[in-house]
Every structure is written in structure tokens, then in C-alpha cells.
Amino acid sequence: MRTSSRPKGAIVASLAVSALVLAACGSSEDGADANGEVKLTINVYGDNFSLPDNRELYDEYEKAHDNVEIVENRSDFGTHHQNLQARLTAGSGAADLEVVEVGQVSGYIGQPDKFVNLTEHDVDTGQWTESTVQRASTPDGGTLIGLPTDIGGLAMCYRTDLFEQAGLPTARDEVSALWSTWEDYLDVGNRFTAKVPKVKWFDAGGHVFTGIIGNDEETFYDADGELIVERNDAVRDAWDLTVGAIEDGQSAALPEFTPEWNTGFQQGQFATITCPAWMMGYIQANAPQTKGKWDIATIPGGSGNWGGSYVTIPSQGKNVEAAVDLAKWLTAPEQNIKLFKAIGNFPSQRSTWSQPEVADFTSEFFSDAPAGKIFPASLEDAPVQVYGPQSGVIGQTFAGALNSVEQGTNPDEAWDKAMSDIKAAAGDG
Known part of the structure; x- marks a missing residue:
């Protein structure tokens, strides 16, 4: 997602909510209830996963998983990342899923014990570029703390x-x-x-x-x-x-x-x-x-x-397995393509770049510019920063x-x- 110089982005001030409100919206307290119902909370900044109908992706997932309810908490860029660090330090209060911007993720790499290691959850890291995965991995490559969502290009x-x-x-x-x-x-x-x-x-x-x-x-x-x-x-x-x-x-x-x-x-x-x-x-x-x-x-x-973002799973959560499943689904090519076509977030999975839905995409708003070709072209020779x-x-x-x-x-x-x-x-x- 977006980041300003940022940090993606990519940060929509009009969508900000106060830290006080967010403090009351942390992780689920008890995991699945007696009926097997699971409430998953996800804390995001800016317009991550924000289709024209903001609930569209979540509703689709809930329809396929009738025991899951997804609750999203949205805040501005700075408040979101500050709150996450405070909650990691406290050992409680984080959401089941937390979105972290690409420029911020390196600040959490030194705290791998505070996140679920996604390499242990059947994640195909080969779908992303090596550098994209590396940014969310510990130096030895043994722990991956987040799954990539979008990538900015330029x-x-x-x-x-x-x-x-x-x-x-x-x-x-x-x-x-x-x-x-x-x-x-x-x-x-x-x-x-x-x-x-x-x-x-x-x-x-x-x-x-x-x-x-x-x-x-x-x-x-x-x-x-x-x-x-x-x-x-x-x-x-x-x-x-x-x-x-x-x-x-x-x-x-x-x-x-x-x-x-x-x-x-x-x-x-x-x-x-x-x-x-x-x-x-x-x-x-x-x-x-x-x-x-x-x-x-x-x-x-x-x-x-x-720009770009990662979906992380704080290890303090009560619904780790369900959260991992949702994270994998939200970062899958099918969902990333929908977001690109709706709001411009370019998918980070290399396999999508040659698919007609992406490669042939033109933006009517931008005078039919071939966005599906312009942005991956800008990434071909981009340095691994x-x-x-x-x-x-x-x-x-x-x-x-x-x-x-x-x-x-x-x-x-x-x-x-x-x-x-x-x-x-x-x-x-």
C-alpha cells in the first residue's frame, strides 16, 4: 500500500481516527467462542484493501468462512505504526492482523518473537521478488514477519x-x-x-x-x-x-x-x-x-x-491460525488484482504482471494510460533499495x-x- 516519503503508501488523513478510539479496538480477547465463531481484527492505515465498497473483500471472505467475522480499524499512517509498536512492547492490545508499510517494516525485524513466523505456515515466497520478501525477513532468512500486499512502482x-x-x-x-x-x-x-x-x-x-x-x-x-x-x-x-x-x-x-x-x-x-x-x-x-x-x-x-505494505500477525493474538489464513487470502493474486483495478494498488506478485487483467489494464480516468505496463516497466531496472x-x-x-x-x-x-x-x-x- 501507499507510503509517504513516506510513507505508501500511501496515508489518507481524512480517514484518520484517534489513538483513543483505536486503543479500544485491539485483538480479540478469547479466540473462537463456544460456537466456533471467530472474530478477527485487522488494523490498517490509509486505504489498504479499500475497494469502493470498503467491506467488499471482507464480505467475500466471510461468505466463504461463515464462522468468521472481520472487524477493521483504520487510522492515519503515523498513529497506526506508533500504536502497533506500543502494543508490541506492552505484550497486548494488537489486532489479529496488522498492516505495516514497507518503509516501516525494517523497524520490526529486530522483534521477530513478537510476530508469527510465516515461513512455518506453508507460504509460497517464490511468488514475490526476492527483495520484497527479504525486506520483511530476519537477516538469516529464518523468519518472515509479513506477507507483501502491493508495490508502488513509479x-x-x-x-x-x-x-x-x-x-x-x-x-x-x-x-x-x-x-x-x-x-x-x-x-x-x-x-x-x-x-x-x-x-x-x-x-x-x-x-x-x-x-x-x-x-x-x-x-x-x-x-x-x-x-x-x-x-x-x-x-x-x-x-x-x-x-x-x-x-x-x-x-x-x-x-x-x-x-x-x-x-x-x-x-x-x-x-x-x-x-x-x-x-x-x-x-x-x-x-x-x-x-x-x-x-x-x-x-x-x-x-x-x-510504496508497498505487509500483512503481519502479532504472536500475542488469540486467533493465529485463522489470522494467517486471512492474511494469505488478502495477499493472494486474485485479491491484489481486484485492488489494482479498483484503486490502483499495483500487485506485488510477479505472476500477475503478465496476466491480461493487469498487463492490459488501462485507466479511463488517466486518459486510457496503460497503467498495467507503465508501472511494472518502472520496476524492471529499479535498484533493490x-x-x-x-x-x-x-x-x-x-x-x-x-x-x-x-x-x-x-x-x-x-x-x-x-x-x-x-x-x-x-x-x-
Whole structure:
């Protein structure tokens, strides 16, 4: 699922519920009752498994398992992951199933005893790429704490009507040819804002930053798990390039998953957005009146990934076997294909990518863009990125720091504060 720079995504603020409410919605107390009835709770963030009828997948499962009732608790990204860690530490209160975002999952790998080891439950890990499985596995590969749901891929969504106003090409192949690099993309941005000064080129600097570092294997951590963010030239170069675009006036300065961001989509306040597959569903849900005004081009650099989630089973649960069965079903190709077609979450199972339902899928909302081909193409040469325990937090820190630059903070001061906050979060100085 979605993650912002995030963390997928992929995080819908309007769907947030308070931590107080969630505290009352933990795991089932007693497993199956005297009649064999099982209540399974699942805690999710954003729009995981959220078909137009949010209960559709759950209802389908319950129909085939008439002794099972599924109760979903939905919260915002930060609250969800904070609550999960608190409940793992306390040893109680977690749901039977907990969805964890890809940038956060590495933070739980060091606590394998707190999760069910899914390698012991007849899971075919070969259906996913090795790197996808590796991210949710202990270093020795002996424990798998989560089953992958979706994967983001990466493209560039753009407003064809605004491109036309700027005298830019609107056909997706011609647009893709405008930017083989991120420098090219930002050069086109300067051309755009010179022609259409009332509209910004992109929504927020944090998303551009996330896209740029999506082409690098090592960003915040190296392969040995060492925090390298401050001395990594790739990260600093991405920062400097993004800051330069902000200073050129290209950013709409709209923090992600805020009402202001939603308004930006609705009113056409920016012309492009770094676009993982799940972003399609977000745009459709929040700006339905823009149908037919969007299209999808290749991401600068040609590859990258942003987003994805895992379904985990906390070991403290009373309904482990039933929870594992539901987790396997929710992450099966059939369910992932339904989610892709409905809300854009691209399935993580490689076998689905060549199936006609996925490979031939075009999005009417996005001017019939061949989404089923664009997103897997972006994954073909994408590096297997190294994640560390605080990767998700670090991404959020950079998004916040760049937003502060958009609000007038000196870039060097914003960088220094980000480094201080990151070291504090990572326990490194």
C-alpha cells in the first residue's frame, strides 16, 4: 500500500481516527467462542484493501468462512505504526492482523518473537521478488514477519490541460521524452511556470526528493545497516536539486495527505506529481471532477519504487491460525488484482504482471494510460533499495524539512535540523 516519503503508501488523513478510539479496538480477547465463531481484527492505515465498497473483500471472505467475522480499524499512517509498536512492547492490545508499510517494516525485524513466523505456515515466497520478501525477513532468512500486499512502482502523473496551456506536448510518449533525468524534469518545470505563472510545476518538494533517491540502492542506510544519510552524496544531491526547484518557484508547497493537498488536486494548482501506482486511486477519490485531464508518463531516470505494505500477525493474538489464513487470502493474486483495478494498488506478485487483467489494464480516468505496463516497466531496472530501522521516519523528516524550506526556512538550517532529528530518532548521537 501507499507510503509517504513516506510513507505508501500511501496515508489518507481524512480517514484518520484517534489513538483513543483505536486503543479500544485491539485483538480479540478469547479466540473462537463456544460456537466456533471467530472474530478477527485487522488494523490498517490509509486505504489498504479499500475497494469502493470498503467491506467488499471482507464480505467475500466471510461468505466463504461463515464462522468468521472481520472487524477493521483504520487510522492515519503515523498513529497506526506508533500504536502497533506500543502494543508490541506492552505484550497486548494488537489486532489479529496488522498492516505495516514497507518503509516501516525494517523497524520490526529486530522483534521477530513478537510476530508469527510465516515461513512455518506453508507460504509460497517464490511468488514475490526476492527483495520484497527479504525486506520483511530476519537477516538469516529464518523468519518472515509479513506477507507483501502491493508495490508502488513509479511514474509521473501530469495534467494534459495544463501542459497544453504551457505549449508543452501532451501525448504521454512525447512527455516522457522531455525528461530522461530529474534535471531535465526541473528544466521543463521552469519552462512551464514561465508560461503558466499561476500554476506550480509540482505539489511538494518531498515527493520530488523521494522520486530522485528512488534510483539509488543506498540512501539512508548502507548494506551493513549503518546510518549514512549525512555523508551520502546521493541524498545531499537530491536535497540540493529539490531545494533549487523550490527556490525557482516550482513547488505548490502542499504537504501530502492534507486538506490543502486535496484542494490542490481539485483546483489544478500543480501540473505534475511523482506518482506511484497507488496515487492513481488517491487522485480519483479526491478529485473525481478531473477525470480525463490526467495522463501518466515515465518517471525521470526510468525506474523507481515508492510504496508497498505487509500483512503481519502479532504472536500475542488469540486467533493465529485463522489470522494467517486471512492474511494469505488478502495477499493472494486474485485479491491484489481486484485492488489494482479498483484503486490502483499495483500487485506485488510477479505472476500477475503478465496476466491480461493487469498487463492490459488501462485507466479511463488517466486518459486510457496503460497503467498495467507503465508501472511494472518502472520496476524492471529499479535498484533493490536498502532499508533500515528508521527509514520511514527519515523519509518523513525530509518531507517536513523540505516543506519548511517551502515556507521560508533557510535550506542549510533546514538540513542541519533534519540531520539532528534523524540522529536522535536513530539513536546515533
